[in-house]
Structures are given as C-alpha cells and as structure tokens.
Amino acid sequence: MKQRVISGVFIAIITVVAAYFGGFILDAVLSFIGIYGSYEFIRIKKEKFNYLLFVIMVLTVMGIYLFHQYAVAITLLEIIVLFAVAVFDENETFNDIATTFMISIMLGYFIYFMSSFQKENKWMFGYVLIISYLTDVFAFFVGIRFGKHKLNPRVSPKKTIEGSLGGWFFGCITSFIWAAIFHFFGRGMSFFAISSLCLPIVSEIGDLAFSLIKRHYGVKDFSNLIPGHGGILDRLDSHIFCIIMFGTLLILLG
Secondary structure (H helix, E strand, O other): OHHHHHHHHHHHHHHHHHHHHOHHHHHHHHHHHHHHHHHHHHHHHOOOOOHHHHHHHHHHHHHHHHOHHHHHHHHHHHHHHHHHHHHHOOOOOHHHHHHHHHHHHHHHHHHHHHHHHHHHOHHHHHHHHHHHHHHHHHHHHHHHHHOOOEEEOOOEEEEEHHHHHHHHHHHHHHHHHHHHHOHHHHOOHHHHHHHHHHHHHHHHHHHHHHHHHHHHHOOOOOOOOEOOOEOHHHHHHHHHHHHHHHHHHHHHHO
16 A cells, blocks of 8 residues: 555656646656557557557557547558458457557547647646546545445446445536636536536546456556556556546537
C-alpha cells in the first residue's frame, strides 16, 4: 500500500504540472502515454512481441493525436493495413488485428481529447480527471465499508454494487461542484448536469472493460512500470473511457 501511495502521489504531481503548464510538458507526457501504452498492449498478446503491429499502432495513435483533422483517413488506412497483416501473416488472427484496432483508436482519441481540453480550459481538463479519479476512489472505499453484493465476479471479483453506486454518487456530486466553481467553463449548467450524471458510469465501465481485456489475455497487469499500480493502461483505464465520452458529449451537446 505504501508503494502504491508513493506512486500515486508521483503520478498526481506529473498530471497537475502537465495540466497546468501545458505546452511541451503536456505533449511529452501524452506522447509517452501513446507510445508506451501501445507497447503495453502489444506485449500482452503473445509471447513473441510483434514489432509490425506495434509500429502500426503507434502511427495510428500519434497520427490521431497530432493530425486529428485527418483522423478518419488514418482510421480507414489502419483497417486496410491491419487486414493485410492478417492475410499475409498466418501467426496473426482476426482477434489480434481487431483488438489492436480498437485499442489504438481509443488511445489516440484519448490523448487528443486530453490535449484539446487543456488548451480550451485547464480547469475543465481537471473536471474530467476528477470524475474518473474520485469515482474510482470512492467506489473502492465504499465497497470496502458497505460492499456485500458482487457487481460482476466474472470480470472483477472484488467490485461490488454498493461500491459502484457510491463511486457514481460521489463522482457525480464532486465533479458538478467543481464545474460550478468555475462557472461551468462558459457552458450551460444543464450540459454539466448531464455529463456529471453520465461520466461516472462510463468511468466504471472503462475500469471493467480493461479488466476484461486482461482476463482475456491472462495477465494481471499490462506492465510493472508503475509500482503498486501496474502499467500505463492499468492506471488510465477508467480515464480513457471517461475522457472519450466527455469529448463525445461536447461534440453532440456542447
């Protein structure tokens, strides 16, 4: 637990510095997340590391991040290239290319939206992180104190319905208060009422989704990069879903 707390504090410091100052610091942090996150995902799939899939994934992730105006073209090109790999490399299956495609798109849009939010309003950037972080924290502590009914033992045996509801409630309330403090970042209160209600749920789905991925590949963590936490993807699981959903809500309702 001590090691987990120390690592958590270190991550928090990096996050706050990158979010507050932006610029080169944020670009460096997000680029590292994109590249190392791609490495983590490719390495868990098979004993032999596939460098070609890694390169394809990195180019897609960084392409969406740096050239988001061409995101559709990048996505379509990746589909063609990945199917070509599956056709000509008998060691790669449809499952391999499908999961590579899915995670690379998610990771690319995640770091793109992170950058977009910070450039628009660094306090709004904090709003999204607060939702996923506090939902996770309160789900953990409420689950320990009051948890009796398992949420989904097949995917995550320790999570409970009570913990999930507690995480949703506190994530919803605290994020809405944060948005209110900053006058809803120039947007309507109704938009943030909707997002604060929805995003904690999406955050918890993200946590379960990445647990499902790890169970599918038979691994406990994506890597051991962060002592007490696992890898980049272990730490960002709920954040990825939450931030992509917030970006989607901004496009549709913002």
